[in-house]
Amino acid sequence: MIRLDEIADRYDALIVGARAAGAATAMLLARRGLSVLLVDRGRYGADTLSTLALMRGGVLQLSRWGLAGRLRAAGTPPVTRTTFHYGDSTLAVAIQPGDGVDALCAPRRTVLDPLLVDAAAAAGAQVLHEVRMTRLLRGADGRVAGAELETAGGEVRRVRAGIVIGADGVRSRVARLAGARVTRSGRHASGVVYGFWEGLAADGFHWHYVPGASAGVIPTNGGATLVFTAVARARFLDEIRWDLAGGHARVLGEVSPALAAAVGAGRKLESLRGFPGETGFLRRAWGPGWALVGDAGHFKDPITAHGLTDALRDAELLARAVATGTDAALADYEARRDELAVPLFEISDAVAGYDWTLGRVQSLHRDFSAAMKREVAAILALDAPARAAATG
Ligand SMILES: Cc1cc2nc3c(=O)[nH]c(=O)nc-3n(C[C@H](O)[C@H](O)[C@H](O)COP(=O)(O)OP(=O)(O)OC[C@H]3O[C@@H](n4cnc5c(N)ncnc54)[C@H](O)[C@@H]3O)c2cc1C
Numbered sequence: 001m002i003r004l005d006e007i008a009d010r011y012d013a014l015i016v017g018a019r020a021a022g023a024a025t026a027m028l029l030a031r032r033g034l035s036v037l038l039v040d041r042g043r044y045g046a047d048t049l050s051t052l053a054l055m056r057g058g059v060l061q062l063s064r065w066g067l068a069g070r071l072r073a074a075g076t077p078p079v080t081r082t083t084f085h086y087g088d089s090t091l092a093v094a095i096q097p098g099d100g101v102d103a104l105c106a107p108r109r110t111v112l113d114p115l116l117v118d119a120a121a122a123a124g125a126q127v128l129h130e131v132r133m134t135r136l137l138r139g140a141d142g143r144v145a146g147a148e149l150e151t152a153g154g155e156v157r158r159v160r161a162g163i164v165i166g167a168d169g170v171r172s173r174v175a176r177l178a179g180a181r182v183t184r185s186g187r188h189a190s191g192v193v194y195g196f197w198e199g200l201a202a203d204g205f206h207w208h209y210v211p212g213a214s215a216g217v218i219p220t221n222g223g224a225t226l227v228f229t230a231v232a233r234a235r236f237l238d239e240i241r242w243d244l245a246g247g248h249a250r251v252l253g254e255v256s257p258a259l260a261a262a263v264g265a266g267r268k269l270e271s272l273r274g275f276p277g278e279t280g281f282l283r284r285a286w287g288p289g290w291a292l293v294g295d296a297g298h299f300k301d302p303i304t305a306h307g308l309t310d311a312l313r314d315a316e317l318l319a320r321a322v323a324t325g326t327d328a329a330l331a332d333y334e335a336r337r338d339e340l341a342v343p344l345f346e347i348s349d350a351v352a353g354y355d356w357t358l359g360r361v362q363s364l365h366r367d368f369s370a371a372m373k374r375e376v377a378a379i380l381a382l383d384a385p386a387r388a389a390a391t392g
Contacts, residue, residue: 002126004149004157011037011126013322014147014161016133016174019048019109021294021311022167023116027065028319030123037159038117038125039149041132045114049275051194051228051305052106053205053218056095057375058309061316063100064383067119074111077219078103081204084365085256086358095204099380104205106218106226112308136164136177136290144178144289163322164290167311170278172296180283180292183338186345188352189277190303191236193248194228196220197266208255209361212354214303215255227263229255230303232354233277244272275302280349282341285318285334293318297337300345301352304368310341313379320382340378343371 013029015022018040026038042048054062062068072078080103084091095104107115121127130152137146137158146160166174174180202225206217212235218226229251231240240247252260282298285291294311314337321333347368351361 002128004128004131004151004155007037007126007128007157007159008035010146010160011035012162013037013165014159014163015039015165015167016147017167017169017294017296018117018120018127018129019113019167019169019294020116020308021296021315022165023113023120024061024065024312024315025165025167025293025319026120026125026127027116027123028316029322030120030125032319032323034323036120036125037128037161038120039128039131039133042129044117044129045110048109048113049273050109050308051192051216051218051226051302052108052220053216053305054105054107055306055309055372056101056104057372057379058312059101059104060099060376060379061309061312064379065119067115068100070115071105071107071111074107074115075221076105076107076111077221079105079204079219083204083206084362085206085208086362087210099376106205106220108221111221133168133173136174139289142288144287162289165318165322166290166292166296167294168296170295170299172292174290175283175292175296178287178290180285180287180297182281182283184282184342184345186280186301186349186352188301188349188354189233189279190230190301190352190354191233191240191277192228192230192275192302193240193244193251193272194226195248195272196224196226196269197263198224198269199266200225200227200262206259208259209358210255211357213251213255215252215259216305217259224269225266227252227259232352235354236274236276241274241276244274248272277301277352280345282338282345285337286330291318291322291330291333298341298345300341300348303351304344304348306344306348306372309375310344313340313375316379316382336378340375344368344375347371
């Protein structure tokens with residue numbers, strides 16, 4: 001890591017936000033030889049709100065980038081089975097090995113995010129933590145041309161950049177200052193409570209659904225198991241927000257008395273965390289001198305556990321567009337992002353409505369699975385030219 005007074009005056013890309021989306025984009029751009037500055041106002045390795053589950057496209061990205069082994073070496077347990085519980089009926093799906101993915105996983109963000117930051121730094125990106133982007137700089141033509149950065153101690157630097165990339169999350173300052181328009185809005189939002197337990201024997205991911213509520217069991221690092229409950233935002237605000245422990249236990253009891261009993265017998269490791277819900281959106285993904293990636297550009301309800309996978313997928317689509325360096329490539333980035341993201345977005349929004357029957361939510365999950373297969377195919381297609389060159 002470097003200090004604010006050590007950075008250059010100009011970079012090919014300045015990336016604001018050093019987590020899943022920003023660190024991955026920085027790594028990919030640096031690997032392509034661009035000069036990159038990656039900044040985050042948070043501490044290196046700090047935790048953040050997330051239930052951690054990576055879907056196949058996300059694990060595929062980490063594998064293609066040579067990082068999946070490092071996650072495994074950090075003690076991230078492999079997940080070889082996903083079990084859906086619809087009321088009393090159960091559907092177990094084995095993860096098919098292939099394309100470098102032999103299991104799913106759910107790394108703690110204190111493991112995944114620094115691993116990506118380290119990979120970005122190893123590729124040559126310069127990384128600054130505890131430095132906030134405060135405003136965008138513009139050229140005489142109005143094009144974004146850099147940004148002002150500030151430490152907590154009040155030290156300020158102006159940095160010029162060929163492109164400023166907002167990977168700064170749902171409340172993206174880059175998006176706001178660039179004037180990125182919202183192009184699609186969701187209607188629903190899930191309120192979520194989760195915590196970590198020791199002593200739960202979790203064989204893979206478990207997703208539980210009963211009318212009006214859901215829960216999930218997610219094995220993660222350090223022998224811990226994350227258990228979440230989720231309900232419609234209105235119910236969360238009415239009955240759960242001020243009593244996370246009581247609400248979590250009550251919803252678990254509704255969704256699965258057996259799971260509630262297992263959690264009751266386990267040892268809670270950390271304080272419960274609550275998320276009151278946030279309605280999904282897609283924003284314009286680029287404009288003159290700027291682009292957005294990850295939650296900054298589009299946020300979907302977390303009930304389908306796909307935000308990290310979106311971020312890792314779109315990091316590569318954006319990095320390729322930025323390396324190409326044309327407006328047409330950035331327009332293509334937005335089009336491809338939307339083509340892959342919108343079906344997943346709409347299904348997540350529908351699940352977050354909590355007004356479904358068990359048959360309906362099962363059908364939404366089948367559609368989600370089909371959309372994820374298209375996503376994996378699109379990621380694999382990124383390697384087609386290299387494969388053709390190698391064989392031809
Ligand atoms: C309750 C909950 C559960 C979830 N569960 C899952 C799940 O199981 N699976 C999954 O795939 N996804 C899940 N998600 C979604 C996932 O957490 C996000 O999609 C993911 O974190 C997006 O990563 P990101 O890099 O785009 O943004 P973020 O993780 O939000 O990171 C943005 C970074 O930008 C920095 N930043 C912001 N403003 C500035 C500034 N002005 N200057 C400098 N730095 C700045 C912040 O400090 C932060 O580190 C969940 C989300 C929630 C809320």
